[in-house]
Amino acid sequence: MAWFRRRSGSPTGRQANGADIAHLEQFIQSRRGVEAFIEPRTTVTDTTVILIAFDGEWTRRRMPNPLAVRQFAQRWSVPVYDVQLVGYPQRMRDFNERRKRSA
Template identity: 70%
Template structure:
């Protein structure tokens, strides 16, 4: 029920904004993996806008970005496709990668 929803105190943030280190991490991921594609994730009540990069084998990483436009500029600069996750969904190779990691951790 909306009556019991807590509002954060003014000036108090549960999340932080994108930093240069976030873009540096994303760029390193693109440069060290094959077949990387970017997927934009919308802002939520918990996190700011994020971009998830997914390599050909399903390995992935996620970082904050200032907005969708910044992520598209980033993708264009590095020559990788940028998709809206709300339109295309998460690729199967990412789910397969997560499942392989889960099984490996259980052994």
């Protein structure tokens, strides 16, 4: 069935671009205590990185692969974790809950 074929190697058809990297860099520069968490590629989504600040505020962007996430984190001196091994930090869940209550 033709509508299931993808022309690129990306599950979503879109790879990380300069705007994604610029957004991540801006997030790191404007927040304290940022850590990176690698989310693996699946059949539905590309590899992504979630940056989580000390207060639980977070952002997510596509990355080409886990190695690219590690290199990006090293360049910015940000700790990097594999979300499949350590899970998401409680501060992220607390931030999401606070945001829900305020909406």
